[in-house]
Amino acid sequence: MSHQPTLYTSLSPALIQLYDLNNTVVVVIDVFRATSTIAAALYNGARYVIPVDSVPKAIEISAATGGIAAGERDGKLAEGLSHGNSPMEYKRAFIEDKVLVLTTTNGTRLLHMALEQGADNIITGSFPNLSSVCNYLTAQQKNVVLACAGWKDKFNLEDTLFAGAVIARVKEHFSIHCDSSFMAEYMYRQNRNDLPGFSKNLTHYHRLVDRFGYIDDIAFCLQEDVADVLPLYKEGRLIRQG
Template identity: 75%
Template sequence: MSNKPSLHTSLSPALLHLYDLSNSVVVIIDVFRATSTIASALFNGAKSVIPVDSVPKAIEISKQIDGIAAGERDGKLAEGLSYGNSPLEYDRGFIENKILVLTTTNGTRLLHMALDKNADTVVTGSFPNLSAVCNFLVAEKKNVILGCSGWKDRFNLEDTLFAGAVIHQVKKHFEIHCDSSLMAEAMYAKHKNNLLGFASKMTHYHRLVERFGLIDDIAFCLTPDVANVLPYYKDGKLIIGGQNL
């Protein structure tokens, strides 16, 4: 009998209720682009990122704390907000020592779902902070749920691809009896040497690149370890893991 912790992959927010989050580390994955943006902002010195599930709430909270209200709906800047969901917007000169209040179509919603289902520990992951996520999961020695944000409850490739990248690195430390995890890793193993080429087939790629020309965003979101910090949820906000925990 193995005493390794288990690892499962939830391919969509609509499937999250099938998993026991209560004694697990839940990794919120929204590669294009919420969790890439969160990593970028914290890496570049943001004090914290407050994830909220609505635009009015983002505006209200940011006014109260003199923060930066930001986010998107359906891939474009949300009405009423000045800043969007691009990881490239949040360079050090702009975001250092500020608080980002972020709302997005899929990622921030999934994070709140995980909290509502009594997730024990919540972190966010994307390729820019791949190693930080993997190192944390191995060190914690707890069950893991890789939660893919998908697109409006539908499956998407990029979040599953990142789940596969995590599994590829950490699998020897976990018991994995989960077909979605096996599929995710097989997909990553096949495409790991040309992530951008594979991404060019994805529906979300076309949504972001053909409509909005965001090829630089996509490239950043698929580059491992360019913002290698661990966004860790504590007391209503995401901070860098290892700080003030």
């Protein structure tokens, strides 16, 4: 049997520095909602998405590119921006042929951390584009780090569940000796038949639903392959691959 690439799961941005990202595909995972929103925007015809780590930068870059500055802080629309981080906002009629400049509390920050650490390829993953992510990872035959965005460096379960969904599909292609990956797959397998029901236990579910009423967002973010495109990071942009 040929030597298989490795796969690890980083449960929080605070842990990402423990992993070697050189010659590695990093999957940035921020299920509620950044990476689901990125998939939705590209699926619905956005030219590309520029992920940035601050609101002023989003405003500045959108002005320079004629793009749409969007994003959230602490789950709600960021001050100074007119569009948020809801995948439901980015319907084809609105986003087609436009540039989305996105800043979020966790996901876009993690992407920049992975870049600084020398990640070879960066893609973004969420349930809406699960199949595209899995197909890409098996085709690349490179080491993989599934990088969960969590919440302000703390662990969250929805990103870990998505890591588990990926592992359940691709594990025979990788050498996996990693307790966080084992846990992620186990949690996903236990709950795969009712992710929306299980998600009602999650802290970020309550943050988004109880405080802001984003029930449709949650349903979309947990639905497999409803925006099945591969966002690939290239020269400062997330583009739709293939």
